[in-house]
Amino acid sequence: xxxxxxxxxxHLQAMALFAFFTSLVFSFLTKYGWKERAKYxxxxxxxxxxxxxxxxxxxxxxxx
Amino acid sequence: MGEAEAKTTATPGTARPxxxxxxxxxxxxxxxxxxxxxxxxxPGLGHLLLQKFDRAAVFFFSVTAMAGLGLAxxxxxxxxxFDRSQGMFVLLLHLLGFLGDLGAGGYYLAARWAGLGENYMxxxxxxxxxxxxxxxxxxxxxxxxDAYDIAVGKKE
Numbered sequence: 654x655x656x657x658x659x660x661x662x663x664h665l666q667a668m669a670l671f672a673f674f675t676s677l678v679f680s681f682l683t684k685y686g687w688k689e690r691a692k693y694x695x696x697x698x699x700x701x702x703x704x705x706x707x708x709x710x711x712x713x714x715x716x717x
Numbered sequence: 718m719g720e721a722e723a724k725t726t727a728t729p730g731t732a733r734p735x736x737x738x739x740x741x742x743x744x745x746x747x748x749x750x751x752x753x754x755x756x757x758x759x760p761g762l763g764h765l766l767l768q769k770f771d772r773a774a775v776f777f778f779s780v781t782a783m784a785g786l787g788l789a790x791x792x793x794x795x796x797x798x799f800d801r802s803q804g805m806f807v808l809l810l811h812l813l814g815f816l817g818d819l820g821a822g823g824y825y826l827a828a829r830w831a832g833l834g835e836n837y838m839x840x841x842x843x844x845x846x847x848x849x850x851x852x853x854x855x856x857x858x859x860x861x862x863d864a865y866d867i868a869v870g871k872k873e
Contacts, residue, residue, distance in 0.1 A: 659789060659790065661842070662790065664841070664845075667790070667842065667849075670782075671848075671852070674779040674780075674783050674856075675783075675852065677775055677779050678775065678779045678859070681771070681772050682859060682863055685873070
């Protein structure tokens with residue numbers, strides 16, 4: 654069988670999807686109660702995005 | 718604070734261990750291994766059988782979405798290979814990648830059987846897809862261990 658049809662995403666979209674699903678699993682693995690899970694999910698999601706964008710800016714001056 | 722009290726005291730909202738209890742019996746361990754194994758084969762199945770419906774739904778949805786998105790981005794799945802032609806370090810990385818991918822359980826086996834993820838996609842999104850599938854495998858391993866802990870009574 655050949656490969657699946659490929660989808661196109663921007664880097665930011667891919668990062669946001671990664672952050673969303675990973676944060677969701679982390680919040681359900683480590684917290685009880687919907688309020689605590691929601692708070693932890695939002696915090697994880699924010700950190701994933703902030704660290705990703707921050708590291709991107711830090712690496713910007715360096716050639717690859 | 719006594720040891721037993723310390724074990725049962727947790728930050729509000731955190732995943733707390735069950736009350737201090739005797740070590741799991743062999744039957745409980747066997748049930749835990751079964752639930753963890755089923756959770757590995759199909760994400761969330763172990764939690765479903767343990768009647769943790771919210772976690773089962775979230776784990777199934779998330780791991781399935783990450784694995785599917787990874788393949789749709791052009792993920793390269795790591796096969797089991799002991800090829801040393803590129804050196805031991807590369808061999809080690811490939812073996813770790815294989816173990817991570819294998820964590821996706823049934824999805825990895827089905828994708829390999831269907832011939833998906835065999836070719837390297839020379840684009841950035843293909844590399845992201847590889848990481849998506851790898852992380853789906855690692856998250857699935859965590860959920861399988863969670864199902865084991867619930868089944869043996871270490872977690873609620």
